[in-house]
Amino acid sequence: MLTDLFGRQITYLRISVTDRCNFRCVYCMPPQGVPHVPHERIMRYEEIAAFVQVAARQGIRKVRITGGEPLVRADLPRLVEMISDIEEIEDISLTTNGILLEKYAGALAQAGLSRVNVSLDTLNPKKFARISRGGDLNKVLRGIEAAEIHGLTPIKINSVIMRGINDDELADLAKLTLNHPWNLRFIELMPIENQQPWGEGFPPPEDIFMPVSEVMALLRPLGLHPVELPGDSGPALPYRLDGGIGTVGFISPLTEQHFCQRCNRIRLTADGNLRPCLMSDLEIPVLPALRDGEPVLPLLIEAVHKKPISHQLDGHIVPSGRCMIQIGG
Numbered sequence: 001m002l003t004d005l006f007g008r009q010i011t012y013l014r015i016s017v018t019d020r021c022n023f024r025c026v027y028c029m030p031p032q033g034v035p036h037v038p039h040e041r042i043m044r045y046e047e048i049a050a051f052v053q054v055a056a057r058q059g060i061r062k063v064r065i066t067g068g069e070p071l072v073r074a075d076l077p078r079l080v081e082m083i084s085d086i087e088e089i090e091d092i093s094l095t096t097n098g099i100l101l102e103k104y105a106g107a108l109a110q111a112g113l114s115r116v117n118v119s120l121d122t123l124n125p126k127k128f129a130r131i132s133r134g135g136d137l138n139k140v141l142r143g144i145e146a147a148e149i150h151g152l153t154p155i156k157i158n159s160v161i162m163r164g165i166n167d168d169e170l171a172d173l174a175k176l177t178l179n180h181p182w183n184l185r186f187i188e189l190m191p192i193e194n195q196q197p198w199g200e201g202f203p204p205p206e207d208i209f210m211p212v213s214e215v216m217a218l219l220r221p222l223g224l225h226p227v228e229l230p231g232d233s234g235p236a237l238p239y240r241l242d243g244g245i246g247t248v249g250f251i252s253p254l255t256e257q258h259f260c261q262r263c264n265r266i267r268l269t270a271d272g273n274l275r276p277c278l279m280s281d282l283e284i285p286v287l288p289a290l291r292d293g294e295p296v297l298p299l300l301i302e303a304v305h306k307k308p309i310s311h312q313l314d315g316h317i318v319p320s321g322r323c324m325i326q327i328g329g
């Protein structure tokens, strides 16, 4: 029902609930951090749910909660419950760094969360702490285990590909799917406000990008068999390794020519702006209308109609207004 000017049906809403995080990942934010939006300008749960209700009536069926780190926001299960009460919404998922998942997995499952995506770029605890600027790998692994115990499955694992940082571990990450029914997805590094030096011991940012094609070549000796996943499996093209019980997928927003053609999503930032495309600075504010009791449907339609046909990274046009943590990846 929400169709953009290029015929793409928009059925998927990604909601950032906070611009704060308990990690400071090198690819996501600058070393000095970013100024936080004051609390009163962050959408309240009631405002988010009111917006989702409008969007659901227009054909939104899938909602993903993200951030910043969504689990640092107080009482997130309450929002999950509010969204799962909206009849048309068929699937609610959460993207998290996993560090608080051990604590909240049970409450999230009970509130109606369908499943989680956990970010995991390395299996080396020291490297993990360096990439996340302080994160504890073992706690994240315990978080994934808790999510499995509480049925927040199928679990997707997101690994950002970084040459000179985790390229020596990509096969080991892929091999996780031999023993775990996880959908591991390798994601190309996106140039969103991360072109300044990442800190001591990291290669220059311009040397770090590595295309999915190279990762696939590296993994081919492990066997890469295309598989069909039921339903909409998202932007990752899934494969199974020889003997694997999970899948390995590849998300290539930069190098796959037709990536944007399959885009079915729109984003809502924590401070209440609709963002038609992750890779474009264009945003349409909805929070003032929500707070003034004005209709938000025209703004939703405007945002859908303003979805660009594709990003313009080829032309070196990169978003410059916000970094990933502020948009909601």
Ligand code: SAM
Residues within 6 Å of the ligand: 021, 027, 028, 066, 067, 068, 069, 070, 095, 096, 097, 117, 118, 119, 158, 160, 187, 188, 189, 190, 191, 192, 194, 324, 325, 328, 329
């Ligand atoms: N804090 C949560 C997490 O880390 O999963 C959710 C927010 S985070 C911004 C969402 C996803 O974006 C993570 O999987 C992260 O690895 C990814 N991400 C962040 N910056 C990125 C970048 N520059 N390029 C590619 N992926 C990025």
Ligand code: SF4
Residues within 6 Å of the ligand: 021, 022, 023, 024, 025, 028, 029, 067, 068, 069, 097, 119, 132, 324, 325
């Ligand atoms: Fe935080 Fe996620 Fe960004 Fe890492 S990727 S800094 S965990 S928001």
